[in-house]
Amino acid sequence: MEIKNNILETIGNTPMVQLHKVVRELPCRVIMKVETFNPGHSIKDRMALKMVEDAEADGRLKPGGTIIECTSGNTGMGLALAACVRGYRCIFTTSDKQSKEKLDILRAMGAEVIVCPTNVSAEDPRSYYSVAERLSQEIPNSFWFNQYDNLSNRLAHYESTGPEIWRQTDGRVTHVVIGVGTGGTISGVGRYLKEQNPDVQMWGIDTYGSVFKKYHETGEFDEKEIYPYITEGIGEDILPKNVDFEVIDLFEKVSDKDGAVMARRLAREEGLLLGYSAGSAVAGLVQLKDKLKHDDLVVVVIHDHGSRYIGKIYNDDWMRDRGFLDSELRVRDLITNKKNGALTGVNRDDSVREALRIMKEHEFSQMPVMNGEEVVGSIIETDVLNYLLANPMEHAERPVREIMRNPFPEVSTDLTLSELGRHITKENPAVVATDRSGRKHLIAQYDILQAI
Template sequence: MDIKNNILETIGNTPLVQLHKVVRDLPCRVLMKVETFNPGHSIKDRMALKMVEDAEADGRLQPGGTIIECTSGNTGMGLALAACVRGYRCIFTTSDKQSKEKLDILRAMGAEVIVCPTNVTPEDPRSYYSVARRLSEEIPNSFWFNQYDNLSNRLAHYESTGPEIWRQTDGQITHLVVGVGTGGTISGTGRYLKEQNPAVQVWGVDTYGSVFKKYHETGEFDEKEIYPYITEGIGEDILPANVDFSVIDLFEKVTDKDGAVMARRLAREEGLLLGYSAGSAVAGLLQLRDRLKPDDLVVVVIHDHGSRYIGKLYNDDWMRDRGFLDTELRVRDLITQKKESAFASIAPSASVREALKMMKQYDFSQVPVVDGETIVGAIIETDVLNFLLANPLEHSEKTVADIMRKPFPEVSTDMTLSELGKHISKENPAVVATDRSGRKHLVAQYDILRAF
């Protein structure tokens, strides 16, 4: 039997998944290392377990002790898993910008969570760094893991993430793209890959409000670069010891909006419900498209699962409040609001009588005419009525092809209502839109009226 002794044995060996739609403008193949397959649904499970094992080995973490850590949520989850299995208590400090889902998950795993203000310096006694340090000094038999400076962090990725990617790509990887927070993932993975092939490019994704990019390019720690940002999981106002700048070839900054919008695109277009920083990583890669060639093989390593952000970037109201979504409705919004989303059509060979029966039965005012997979025309209720009034004795012999008009215009689901208005007229009371899954939808005047 193939049985794991405990949940910690399921960490690692996550899949590589090829991206398609969101990277269609890139000249090369792009793979994503989907770390959400770890039991804690993030890449931080790897380094959390490594830090625990190393602390146990050298006596810093004693039986029955207390794990203390400052975390944005994901490292805390990995440590909580280890604590559940190995019998430790957990106290986590975090910042007030983290999603409620992250905090609730940590508490569900038995951890005590202390929320600290974001907009303070690391040295401020209220910061989540300082609070964690103070607690470790006050609580007997406790250990503050300090993922930022604990080098077991990047060693975990040197020993696991790097070798996995090299093996899974058969050594053909040319670019590694990672969002940088503590720096452990990019530094450990990048170091291993460059040891195998020094030509591998390691690109770090940063956020506006973080010091990494300017420090990497100039060697200057510029406090003017530091200001509040919304993106979770990447960027820092400190220089963690785990960030090995010599391994990283360049940094690219991504706005809060671009990261959030791309995360939603990954869910909608690729079926990958991922965290905020995953959107930033892919958005950063797209910004660097001019540096890529057709024979390149890019691997994007992502951090966590989208379930931690349901109340934030996957919430339309939250996105609109921050100006990340257009306030104007789009065709896809009309489709979502439709009670009946099935695409009804009629064949050109059907009789006018059949068309009338269908329109009466389902209360359709307009119907596309489809021959096989092709839309060849359209009929509306006035077409049928006018024909019947003019030909009361012939309607049983005539076909839809005899009375149909030109097909309804086909539009994008991204089209706004103001743009849609240019296509709706007396001659065209409806349009046809195809969603990203390939399903067709009829959007009529009535659907537009219902949206207001």
């Protein structure tokens, strides 16, 4: 029987999924390594288990001991899974910018969570680094894992994530894009892949308010680069020992807004509900599109699941409060507000009388003309009325294709109402839009008036 002995045995061997819509402007193929398939829904499960195993092996973590860690949530989740299985107590310190969902999940796994202020230096006794270190000194039989400087972190990715990427791409990977926080993932993966092929490019995604990019380019640790930012999971105001700058080829900074907006696009357009830093990673890749060629194969390694951010980037009010979401309505909002469902049309071979019946039944002023699933034309009520008034009634049995106009224009669901206004005119009173499930919808002047 194919049965795992415990949940820790399900960590790793995550799938690769190709991206399409959000990277359509890139010249090459883009694959995402979807680490949300780990049991803790995060790539951090890999390094958390490795840190526990290595600490057990050399006696730093003893039976019945207490795991202490400073975490943005995901490493804590991985450590909590290991603690549940192996019988340890957990105390986690975190910063007050982390999502409520992350804190609730850690507590649900039996961990104690201490929330510390974000806007203090790492050396400040109130910081989540300093509080974790102090607790490890005060609590007997405890161990502070310190994922930033614990080299088991990057070793986990050298031993697992890197080899998986090489195997899953048949060694054809040319670029790997990873958000950099502790630096363990990009450093471990980068070391392994460059041992297989030194030409593999490792691109690190940073955020504004973090020191990584400037330090990598100049060797200067510039405190002026440090300021508060909202993005979770990437960027630092310290230089963790796990960051191996020699295997990172470049850093790209991504704004808080661009990361959040791209995360929402990944959910809406690719069906991938992912975390904040995943949006940043893909947004950073798009910013670097001019550095890519047609035959490149890019792998984006993402960190965690979108369920940790339901109250933040996936909440419209939260996004609007920070100016991340346009206040202007878009075509997709009109579709959401429409009472009727997907597109209702008349077949090109149906009679004019049948078209009139459908329009009266549904109170339509205009309709698409269909040939199976394809939109081949359009009719409006004045066309039908003028035709019937100008011809004997027996002409009502003639096929509607004889009086149809050209099809209504197709528009993107991202179009704003002001942009939509350029497409809807007296001669062309409606447009067609396709939602993310592939269903077509007719958007007419009436729908705009209702929304306004």
